[in-house]
Amino acid sequence: MIKKLAAVLAIIVGITNIGGIFAPESAYAAAAPEIIAEAGILIDGTTGQILYTKNENATLEPASTTKMITCLLAIENLEMDHVVTIDDETPFTEGSRIYLLEDEQITVENLLYALMLESANDAAVALAKEISGSTEAFAVKMNERAKELGATSTNFVNPNGLHTEGHLSTVHDLAMIAKGCMENETFRTLCSTYYHYIPATNKQDERHMYNTNRLLYDEKTLVPVNGVSVPAKYEGAVGIKTGYTSHAGGCLVAGAERDGTFLIAVVMKSTDAGRFGDSIALFDYGFASYHTVKAADITDDMGRASVKRGAVADVGLELAESAYVTLPIEASSSVLSTKLVLEDERTAPIKKGDELGRLEIYEGESNLLTTVSVLAKEEVGEGTLLSVFGIENHTAYIIYIVAGVIVTLMLALTIAYIVLKRRQIRRRRARRAKRAMEIAKQRLEREKDITKRDWRF
Structure with a gap:
């Protein structure tokens, strides 16, 4: 019996070892990543939580990752079918380009594909001038929009990222910019597209655009990932933007999504191949260690809240957006708890969408992870005088x-x-008058009677 048990155990151990031999390639991701880049960061692209960082505040040249903000501003300020006429300066833009010609007419959509796929510097200049009239004026818009997206140490000088004194950013800022950009569906489509065809224009033959981001397609090129060479193509890759100059080195802002978890990796001053390997190392680490969990859905019933001096006594509540949190891979949503916090007083009038409080999301009972605004679901007008007493x-x-x-x-x-009463008074007066008349008549008759008697005697 003992010999049989020993044999069974030996078989089990053997099978286990065989399983280890054929472990998936991402097994090396369990350890903290080792990256070549001088600076790198990994964030949850949904929640913004930082999962890994290396020199996150070092100011470095961003190269063509600059074009993320150029692309977003073009989407926000121009119609996709708007036709741009190229001026006499843009064709002389240096670096990667699609060789735009003076007086060439091309749509904004095609310029954006050239910008994000071919990393065309001349397309960036054309878009910048179409929006602001000059690249200098456009740089002001770039910096303003970058700050709105959470950048704190970025200074853009041109729309394409070519080497210019003072044109600097950080991996943290580029991650925040990428997060904001990827919330725009048009941007997301552009940066995740591998191939785009531009038909012939009035000045040029047809053009074929191919994305420079190897994570999207390249199964042949091997890149270094934690000391191991693996194909550059990455499962779940969704963009975002490459960058390279001799001054900036290899830069990459990359996005990848698996099973509802969307990660953004940024590396600066890596090598040409290293930027892709670094991003894979960061993604493997992130997906092996964390996942994104929906803590509250925008459709969740948030109940109602009392309203003072309103046309009605209470108002419906709704979330401004769904709430997400980042948790360790082994943790589930069961560790989360929520707390609804409302303003002390809610007095009419209240408009639909007015912020009335917040929903706090906790890990356990005390570790606050995030908050989401709670809004009025409908309008509540001012009540009548009785509303002071809570009467609708x-x-x-x-x-x-x-x-x-x-x-x-x-x-x-x-x-x-x-x-x-007046009728009764009139009747009473009438009776009195009648009675008086009768008395007067009787008196007159007596007097007549007396007179007659005196005359006869």
């Missing part, structure tokens, strides 16, 4: 009607009483 307009109107009927009845009764 509907009830107040009934009270007013009943009170009006009672007042009307009382008024009618009062008038009827007055009319009746």
